[in-house]
Structure formats: C-alpha cells, structure tokens
Amino acid sequence: MSSSSTASRLEALQGLIGAKSAVRGFSRPDSGAHAVLLYGLEGSGKRTLARELARAWLCKANTGEGACGVCQACQAFDRGNLSDFLKIVPEGKSGIIKLGQITEGDQPGDRAFVPLRSFLRTGPLLAKAKVVLIEQADRMNASAANALLKTLEEPEDYGKLILTTDSVGGVLPTILSRCVAVSCDLPVDRDPDVSEEAWALARGAPGKAKAIAANWDAYRDLLGLVDTLLTAKPHLALALSERFQEIAEKLEEDENAQKRQEQSEGLRALAEALRYRGAPPAWIHRVVRA
Numbered sequence: 001m002s003s004s005s006t007a008s009r010l011e012a013l014q015g016l017i018g019a020k021s022a023v024r025g026f027s028r029p030d031s032g033a034h035a036v037l038l039y040g041l042e043g044s045g046k047r048t049l050a051r052e053l054a055r056a057w058l059c060k061a062n063t064g065e066g067a068c069g070v071c072q073a074c075q076a077f078d079r080g081n082l083s084d085f086l087k088i089v090p091e092g093k094s095g096i097i098k099l100g101q102i103t104e105g106d107q108p109g110d111r112a113f114v115p116l117r118s119f120l121r122t123g124p125l126l127a128k129a130k131v132v133l134i135e136q137a138d139r140m141n142a143s144a145a146n147a148l149l150k151t152l153e154e155p156e157d158y159g160k161l162i163l164t165t166d167s168v169g170g171v172l173p174t175i176l177s178r179c180v181a182v183s184c185d186l187p188v189d190r191d192p193d194v195s196e197e198a199w200a201l202a203r204g205a206p207g208k209a210k211a212i213a214a215n216w217d218a219y220r221d222l223l224g225l226v227d228t229l230l231t232a233k234p235h236l237a238l239a240l241s242e243r244f245q246e247i248a249e250k251l252e253e254d255e256n257a258q259k260r261q262e263q264s265e266g267l268r269a270l271a272e273a274l275r276y277r278g279a280p281p282a283w284i285h286r287v288v289r290a
Helices: 006-011 017-027 046-058 072-079 142-153 196-201 206-214 216-229 234-251 259-276 281-289
Strands: 035-039 085-088 130-134 159-165 180-183
Touching (some): 006 017, 006 046, 017 046, 017 180, 035 046, 046 072, 046 159, 142 159, 196 206, 196 216, 196 259, 206 216, 216 234, 216 259, 234 259, 259 281
Parallel strands (some): 035 159, 085 130, 130 159
C-alpha cells in the first residue's frame, strides 16, 4: 500500500475510530455526500481528516479506497497548487470569515480572495471534483453563513464542501442540518511520547498534546503562574498580568501574530491550566468570557 494513499494516512492517526470509518465511507465515489462537517477539540485530528477527505474527492484514480496519492490531482494537491481546491480560513485581526470569502463583495484584509461561489461557478480542470475546505466554520459572521446556505441548498454536482470546527455549538443550525456531522472522538490511551501533564492540558487531543509538549517551557511557566494566581494577593495583579503577557507571546508560535491573537491563545491555555489545577469553576468561566 502506498504511504501516500488515503488508507495508509488514516491508519497513522491515533484514535478517531468512528471518524476514520466515516471518512472512508465518504471517500467512496458512490457515497453521495457533498457537505461534511468535522467537529472536535483542537488537536483531535479533524484537520488531517478533512485534508484526507479532500484528497479522496479530488483524486481522479479513486476506485473506492480513497486517494491514490500518485495521480496529477493528488500530486498537485500535496504541492499546494491544485486549482480545484479552495481553503477558507478566518482572516484579519478579528479572526472572522466574512461575506467576501463566500460570495462577491468586500474582501477581508489586504489580500484578494476567490470567493467560494465564484470558485464553484465552473467545473474542475484537473481533479474529479472541486472541493472547498472551510476551517473554523463557527467563525463565519451572519452574512457569510447565510450566503453559504445558498450553496448548501443548491449544490453543484461537481462541488464538495468540508467544514471543520472546534465549537460545533457556534455553527449556524441551518448549516449544521445541511451537512453530515462527524464527531472526531479522542483516543482512549495516552500517547507514550507525551507527558501526563501535556496530555491532561490537551484533554487527550493528540495534536494539541504534541504542540504543548513541543512548547513545554511556556506551559510550565503558565502552570507556575496559575499556582501563584490561586494564592496571590490583590496587589500582585499588575505583576501577574505582565507575566501573563510574556507567557502569551511564548505560547503563540506564529511570529506574525497580532497581539489580540496572542492574548486569545494565552487565555485559552490559561483556562485549561486553571481547570487542570482544580480552580473554582467561576475562575474558568471568567477567563472563557474574556
């Protein structure tokens, strides 16, 4: 079996028994699925599943086992230059998917986009289908979500959509009802290459646990901050705030990240650290709201 085939790539993923089975079924040419939503915790593996499903739908040599990994479409997809594949992600300082990414209109940010509906207006050039991957689908604003509904209600025969989200409750119910929703279940056993602390902070999500392990110095500092925070006096608030800002910068791997994005990642990590240290629920809720 080729190491680039869908089957071999799915086998390499830890856990996700139900989700991998579903993706194998959707990968078959006769599955009939045109819109799939993969949801689960950050780092659960849903992005990898989404890419494997996209490869299978794009592959011209797919005979029922998924992507072959060697045809022109597969090779172009793996190089990142397949014209029949479109990825949509949140943009700008606010991290929102806006109307201009779904249909013609004002473009978000400073760079030009091919809107989803324009992309699907014509058939595939090289691949078997045209595939759109929308990451963090819960980040669509109301205008974008309503525009996407029109495509979901009247799909093109050659058009396929894959959505992913960490927060399925944030996806518009009308969008959810028009997709096949797949839960990305977590593995039962801990990855032996990851410490128990990193695994617990990631809530058992393999990808997130590995990311935490790779940046353990920052997370160790964060746990130290939480231990101090839980017993600190009010007059230490400013010093702790400054310390949190420093840790948030370490937690953000993207050197080009905006300050708001750094704080968002830091706050998410802080909430998990508070949960892990057994902080009162009220503390965690305040951080989540922030």
